Amino acid sequence: MSDYQVIIAGAGPVGLTLAIDLGQRGIRVLLVERNPEPSGLPKMERCNARTMEIFRHLGLADRIRSAGYPAENPMDVFIITRMTEPPILHLPYPSVAELKRRGRTVNDGSLPLEPYQLISQYTLEPVLKAVAEMMPEVTVRFGCELLGYEQDAAGVSVQLRQADGGTETVRGAYLAGCDGGSSTVRKQLGIKLSGQGNLLELRQALFHSPDLYQRIPIGKGRHYHVADQRNSGIVVQDDCRHFTLHAVVEKDEDMETVFRGAVGFPITLKTRYVGKWTQHLLVAERYGEGRVFIAGDAAHLVIPTGGLGMNTGVGDAHDLAWMLAGTLAGWGGPKLLDSYLTERRQIGIRNVTGSGYAAGGRRTWRALWAPHIAERTPEGAALREQMREIADVEQRKTNEQLGTECGYRYMDTSLICPEDGEAPDPDSKHYVPSSWPGTRVPHVWLDDGSALQDRLSRGYTLLRLGAAPADTSALEAAMRATGAPFSVLRVPDAPVRAVLERDLLLLRPDLHVCWRGNQPPALPKDVAARVTGH
Numbered sequence: 001m002s003d004y005q006v007i008i009a010g011a012g013p014v015g016l017t018l019a020i021d022l023g024q025r026g027i028r029v030l031l032v033e034r035n036p037e038p039s040g041l042p043k044m045e046r047c048n049a050r051t052m053e054i055f056r057h058l059g060l061a062d063r064i065r066s067a068g069y070p071a072e073n074p075m076d077v078f079i080i081t082r083m084t085e086p087p088i089l090h091l092p093y094p095s096v097a098e099l100k101r102r103g104r105t106v107n108d109g110s111l112p113l114e115p116y117q118l119i120s121q122y123t124l125e126p127v128l129k130a131v132a133e134m135m136p137e138v139t140v141r142f143g144c145e146l147l148g149y150e151q152d153a154a155g156v157s158v159q160l161r162q163a164d165g166g167t168e169t170v171r172g173a174y175l176a177g178c179d180g181g182s183s184t185v186r187k188q189l190g191i192k193l194s195g196q197g198n199l200l201e202l203r204q205a206l207f208h209s210p211d212l213y214q215r216i217p218i219g220k221g222r223h224y225h226v227a228d229q230r231n232s233g234i235v236v237q238d239d240c241r242h243f244t245l246h247a248v249v250e251k252d253e254d255m256e257t258v259f260r261g262a263v264g265f266p267i268t269l270k271t272r273y274v275g276k277w278t279q280h281l282l283v284a285e286r287y288g289e290g291r292v293f294i295a296g297d298a299a300h301l302v303i304p305t306g307g308l309g310m311n312t313g314v315g316d317a318h319d320l321a322w323m324l325a326g327t328l329a330g331w332g333g334p335k336l337l338d339s340y341l342t343e344r345r346q347i348g349i350r351n352v353t354g355s356g357y358a359a360g361g362r363r364t365w366r367a368l369w370a371p372h373i374a375e376r377t378p379e380g381a382a383l384r385e386q387m388r389e390i391a392d393v394e395q396r397k398t399n400e401q402l403g404t405e406c407g408y409r410y411m412d413t414s415l416i417c418p419e420d421g422e423a424p425d426p427d428s429k430h431y432v433p434s435s436w437p438g439t440r441v442p443h444v445w446l447d448d449g450s451a452l453q454d455r456l457s458r459g460y461t462l463l464r465l466g467a468a469p470a471d472t473s474a475l476e477a478a479m480r481a482t483g484a485p486f487s488v489l490r491v492p493d494a495p496v497r498a499v500l501e502r503d504l505l506l507l508r509p510d511l512h513v514c515w516r517g518n519q520p521p522a523l524p525k526d527v528a529a530r531v532t533g534h
Helices: 011-025 051-056 061-067 098-105 119-135 184-189 253-262 309-329 336-365 378-394 402-406 473-481 494-500 522-532
Strands: 001-011 027-034 077-078 089-091 136-142 145-151 157-163 167-177 193-210 223-226 235-236 243-246 268-285 292-294 460-465 486-491 504-507 513-516
Touching: 001 011, 011 027, 011 119, 011 136, 011 309, 051 061, 051 309, 051 402, 061 119, 061 184, 061 223, 077 378, 089 223, 089 378, 098 513, 119 136, 145 184, 145 473, 167 184, 167 309, 193 253, 223 253, 243 253, 253 268, 268 336, 292 378, 309 336, 336 378, 336 402, 402 522, 460 473, 473 522, 513 522
Parallel strands: 001 027, 001 167, 027 136, 077 223, 167 292, 460 486
Antiparallel strands: 077 089, 145 157, 157 167, 193 243, 193 268, 223 235, 235 243, 460 504, 504 513
16 A cells, blocks of 8 residues: 555645645645546636635746736626627726736735636646646546545545556545545545535536637626526636536527527637536535545535635635644644634635625526516616616625635634634625734735735744834744744834734734734743644
8 A cells, every 4th residue: 555644535626726735845645536637617717815825825826827817807797688788787897917006006904915816727727737746745646536435543544446447545644535516535424514405506508709708899807697587697718718608598509599699799609518507505514524624615515606616625725734734744733633624614604605695696686687678668778777776786795705705714713812802703795904813814015015925934923023022032932842833024014013913923824813912922832832733
């Protein structure tokens, strides 16, 4: 049997991110994927701001942006009857390039370091796969299916089937199931999903049309929601030559008819794929057991509305990676990996709720549909105006959830030092920067033009802010005594102190605040023990 430290089942974006993060931390990883090659389907189409910050911390953001949607293209959203008619609603959203320009002028912590990025899953996966395959610590096997596993006190024995039908058993200290909504790993653990399942069945079609994007007469954008009885919506993919349509129709052949009808003018079109999918709002009752953990769609299933599916999974991977690495390195205490189960499940529940909130907004304006919606009559015009007014509020629930993306806070976890007082709302859809323990450290520019996040290590960081911070030698000694990777960063810049609210902050490897204060803690050894899982 081959020995690995972590075996990962499923090489979608979540499994690949986990493998890369672990590999960069020096962990020996086996990544297996039953499909012979990355998926050719779009599935997800947007890395949100927090995901792009995580990819930046892994050194991948620029590579992902260069493969994705052009930086200068607008991100506008439309509600239409067809592309040849004036839109019912046009919500303008700035391009990535414009967001980056704005971001350089704002330094109050209210904006993320990285804007979102449109990139289709069939583009993202090969980018991540290429990175993983170049890492000496990571072994990537496509066409290799996990059949089952057995765990004991020392590790996990995993049974695999190769593409040629041969089987083998490999051994790892830990197993991570990133193997999707029908996860074999989750099912063998006997973990159930709870929530709302089978909400709506739709079809998805992927079309290639080389010149449609350039010819759209009502304006360039990323989403074109069609006001019809089929819940139709067109998504522009990252190369602006492929488009997906989601719609409720009776048969596959209807999808091209619906697409051409929504466009409204003759186009060259080739169908690449049509298939069914079902909307769910479900969360696993547990995120693991013993030496086996689940992440991504194996742990939570959301409606794509709001773009919280894959992005939540990348957050799972980022959290799990440093905790696995710390446990394997020996400095992580027994509560370190247990905290993954608590921390990420609460975010899974929160984001499933956020997805439902966004989907509810869309259902609200769609419920106004009537057969005369597109008619050039006073009744048709009145209905379109009514829909515009309501959609101008309700559709924004899909597109404006920066608080959900960047403002999440780990609560009731043994790794975070609690603090008295009124904590920020963990469920706010609007992002308000905060350094409250459990939150992601806000993005702030330093006086030299660099970003604070770029100065932070992959281990724990003690931030010493302000003009004359107190003596922290006892806390520093306590952290170093744990054996965890640890560094101290002195930042006298006034804007940073203003945003981060305290003179001293201790950050975890995932850039979440685990302790803060204006004076060193009275019991520094207790703080060090707590944040490292002891």
